[in-house]
Amino acid sequence: GEDVEQSLFLSVREGDSSVINCTYTDSSSTYLYWYKQEPGAGLQLLTYIFSNMDMKQDQRLTVLLNKKDKHLSLRIADTQTGDSAIYFCAEIFNYGGSQGNLIFGKGTKLSVKP
Amino acid sequence: SQTIHQWPATLVQPVGSPLSLECTVEGTSNPNLYWYRQAAGRGLQLLFYSVGIGQISSEVPQNLSASRPQDRQFILSSKKLLLSDSGFYLCAWSETGNAQPQHFGDGTRLSIL
Numbered sequence: 001g002e003d004v005e006q007s008l009f010l011s012v013r014e015g016d017s018s019v020i021n022c023t024y025t026d027s028s029s030t031y032l033y034w035y036k037q038e039p040g041a042g043l044q045l046l047t048y049i050f051s052n053m054d055m056k057q058d059q060r061l062t063v064l065l066n067k068k069d070k071h072l073s074l075r076i077a078d079t080q081t082g083d084s085a086i087y088f089c090a091e092i093f094n095y096g097g098s099q100g101n102l103i104f105g106k107g108t109k110l111s112v113k114p
Numbered sequence: 115s116q117t118i119h120q121w122p123a124t125l126v127q128p129v130g131s132p133l134s135l136e137c138t139v140e141g142t143s144n145p146n147l148y149w150y151r152q153a154a155g156r157g158l159q160l161l162f163y164s165v166g167i168g169q170i171s172s173e174v175p176q177n178l179s180a181s182r183p184q185d186r187q188f189i190l191s192s193k194k195l196l197l198s199d200s201g202f203y204l205c206a207w208s209e210t211g212n213a214q215p216q217h218f219g220d221g222t223r224l225s226i227l
């Protein structure tokens with residue numbers, strides 16, 4: 001079955017880089033996503049990467065995709081206290097029909113210490 | 115630009131009472147709509163999705179139901195709430211078509227007493 005795995009916690013110091021890792025199972029996934037959830041709020045789409053790309057950079061965010069190992073990572077440069085949140089990795093899982101649904105990992109809680 | 119609204123933001127209900135959570139999307143037509151539940155363990159569970167008016171797909175058997183009476187309105191309901199229905203409920207929308215990113219509302223915190 002489909003599964004997305006993430007480590008549950010990550011703690012870094014302000015100004016350091018954070019790297020959040022994710023593994024997924026569906027090799028036919030076309031897009032992979034990173035969402036951010038602040039306490040008590042909904043999920044905010046941070047970035048996504050198409051499966052034919054190895055890397056995508058967007059300001060402080062860098063997404064790396066290793067399709068062979070089905071490994072996705074999100075690097076946050078110069079991490080700030082405002083980056084403290086839960087980060088979800090998600091893949092599109094295609095059930096064979098026209099509707100692909102997102103499968104989420106359990107989320108990585110990033111804590112940024114001043 | 116597109117926006118998604120969910121209400122209420124928080125709700126406290128007794129066991130056995132009915133439920134109605136509403137979600138509306140503005141600025142787009144014929145979106146795909148989704149209801150998720152996020153329990154204390156933080157994972158998101160897809161409950162229902164809809165690709166059009168009156169078309170509802172259920173992902174897991176449960177005490178809840180969903181309806182889409184209008185193109186941009188998605189309602190989550192229950193006739194009799196259970197304690198296990200407590201959680202954080204999130205509505206999301208995406209453009210029609212496969213592999214489109216989903217955009218989430220702010221969620222409803224439901225507590226059952």
